[in-house]
Amino acid sequence: MSSKTAVDMRWHFKDRVKDSEAWKSFNQIHESFGMEPQNVRLGLATDGFNPFGNMNLHYSIWPVLIYPYNLPLWMCIKEPYVFMTLLIPRPKGPCHDIDVYMRPLIDELRTLWEIGVETYDIYAK
Known part of the structure; x- marks a missing residue:
């Protein structure tokens, strides 16, 4: 990570004027996590689409994206910072089987949450 990005990753901790109720609630529940500016908050999103633009064709692709909040x-939400972690191609949407596709990602995210990963903060040295 560049030193410029490292500074930007602290924006929410030091420059944000007003937090949403969701951020306040999370910080109350996980107080030690919320007090550390180096901790990375991630958002996960997915939605399917028809890659061929023909709604009569029953085929869809479901990207699973992670955003650093x-x-x-x-x-x-800009391109350099959005990470596509999965791409689920299916004749139809993943429906009830999405958990099968998501399991490895969820396992990695749980490892990050429970154990953590040692990193170097170039901004704070």
Whole structure:
């Protein structure tokens, strides 16, 4: 990570004026996590679409994206910071089987949450 991005990753901790109720609630429940500016908050999103644009064709692709929410609002959804973690191609949507596809990702995210990963903060040295 560049030193510029490292500074931006602290934006929500030091420059954000007002937090949403969801952030306040999370910080109350996980107090030690919320007090550490180096902790990375991630958002996960998915939605299916028909890649061929023909609604008569029963085929869909479901990307699973992760967004780093520590970044400023105008950066966190920009291309360099959005991570496509899964791409689920199916004749139809994954429906009830989405948990099978998501299991490895959820396992990795749980490892990050429960154990953590040692990193170097170039901004704080």
